[in-house]
Amino acid sequence: MRWDVFCQVVDNYGDIGVCWRLSADLAARGHTVRLWIDDASALAWMAPEGAERVTVHPWTASVDEPAPGDVVIEAFGCHLPEPFVARMAAAPRPPRWINLEYLSAEAYVERSHRLPSPQWHGPGQGLTKWFFYPGFTPATGGLLREPGLMAEQAGFDRAAWLQAHGISPCTGERLVSLFAYENPALHALLASLNEAPTLLLITAGKPAPHGLPSQVRCQSLPYLRQPDFDRLLWSCDLNFVRGEDSFVRAQWAGKPFVWQIYPQDDGAHAAKLDAFLDRFPPVPGLRALWHAWNGLAAWPERWPDPLSEAWQTPCLRWREELLAQPDLTTQLVGFASEAG
Numbered sequence: 001m002r003w004d005v006f007c008q009v010v011d012n013y014g015d016i017g018v019c020w021r022l023s024a025d026l027a028a029r030g031h032t033v034r035l036w037i038d039d040a041s042a043l044a045w046m047a048p049e050g051a052e053r054v055t056v057h058p059w060t061a062s063v064d065e066p067a068p069g070d071v072v073i074e075a076f077g078c079h080l081p082e083p084f085v086a087r088m089a090a091a092p093r094p095p096r097w098i099n100l101e102y103l104s105a106e107a108y109v110e111r112s113h114r115l116p117s118p119q120w121h122g123p124g125q126g127l128t129k130w131f132f133y134p135g136f137t138p139a140t141g142g143l144l145r146e147p148g149l150m151a152e153q154a155g156f157d158r159a160a161w162l163q164a165h166g167i168s169p170c171t172g173e174r175l176v177s178l179f180a181y182e183n184p185a186l187h188a189l190l191a192s193l194n195e196a197p198t199l200l201l202i203t204a205g206k207p208a209p210h211g212l213p214s215q216v217r218c219q220s221l222p223y224l225r226q227p228d229f230d231r232l233l234w235s236c237d238l239n240f241v242r243g244e245d246s247f248v249r250a251q252w253a254g255k256p257f258v259w260q261i262y263p264q265d266d267g268a269h270a271a272k273l274d275a276f277l278d279r280f281p282p283v284p285g286l287r288a289l290w291h292a293w294n295g296l297a298a299w300p301e302r303w304p305d306p307l308s309e310a311w312q313t314p315c316l317r318w319r320e321e322l323l324a325q326p327d328l329t330t331q332l333v334g335f336a337s338e339a340g
Contacts, residue, residue: 002069017245122138281314
C-alpha cells in the first residue's frame with residue numbers, strides 16, 4: 001500500500017523518532033511511504049542513509065501537490081492540512097485515515113483504541129478518522145518492533161560495538177546511559193551511582209556534569225543513528241530514557257531502565273507514570289526511584305541494584321509479555337487493510 005505519514009515536531013527526538021521508525025518499518029515490509037514533516041533536521045543524524053521506499057517531504061508541500069495514498073497517518077493529532085483532507089474526501093476511494101496517538105498505559109487506551117470519528121463538517125466531511133493507540137496489552141495497538149530485532153540483539157557483539165564508538169569501560173565498571181530532559185535530580189543520581197564504579201554515557205546535546213563523585217566517570221557521546229542508539233541500550237547495565245521512542249527501545253533492550261516522562265503543566269504525567277508502573281512487574285524500590293527522577297518525590301536513600309536479578313529478571317519477563325503481542329506496524333497494516 002501507499003502510505004502518507006504526517007508529523008509535526010514537538011520534541012525533536014520523540015515525534016520524528018517514532019514516525020521515522022514506523023515509516024522505515026513499513027517500507028521494509030514492501031510498502032511505499034511519504035513522510036510529511038515540518039522539521040526534518042534530526043534525520044540528518046538519526047537516519048543519514050534514509051530508507052528505500054521512503055521519501056521525505058516538507059509539510060508545506062502537501063498543501064497543493066499530491067493525491068493521497070491508500071492510508072494516511074496523522075501522528076499524535078497533528079491536524080492535516082485542509083487542502084490535503086479535501087483531496088482525501090474527493091478521492092474515488094478515500095484513504096484509511098488513522099490518528100496514531102501517543103503511547104500510554106492508562107485504562108482509557110483500551111477503551112478508545114480503534115474507535116471511529118465520523119467527520120460531519122469541514123473539508124473531510126463524509127470521511128471517518130480512526131483512533132489507533134499504541135500500548136502494552138493485547139487490547140491496544142502494540143509497540144513498534146521491527147521483524148528480526150530480537151535475533152539481531154541476540155547476535156550483538158557488545159565489545160566490538162563499544163570499541164568502535166570509543167567507549168572503554170574499566171574492569172568491573174558498570175555502564176549507564178543517560179538520555180534525559182533537564183533534571184534537578186541529576187546530582188542526587190550521581191551520588192547514588194557512586195556506590196559502585198560507573199561509566200555514565202551521556203547522549204548528545206547534554207554537557208557532562210562537573211564535580212563528579214570519585215567512582216563515577218562520564219563520557220559524552222555524539223549523535224547516534226537509531227540502530228546505534230538501540231545498541232547503546234543493549235550495551236548498558238542501566239538505561240535512563242525519556243519521552244516515547246527511547247522508552248520503547250529500552251523495553252526491547254531487556255535491561256533495567258528508568259523513564260523520565262514528558263512533564264505536563266497540569267501534572268497529568270504523574271498518573272501516566274503510575275499507570276505504567278502498575279502494569280510493570282514489581283521491583284522493590286523502583287516506584288520510589290522513578291518518582292524521584294521525575295520530581296514527584298524526594299530522592300530515596302537506596303534504590304534497586306541494576307546488576308541484581310531482582311531488577312533484571314522482571315525486565316526480561318516484561319519483554320516476553322510484550323513479544324507475545326503483535327507489533328504496532330503489523331496491527332496498523334492489518335487495520336488499514338480492513339474493509340469499511
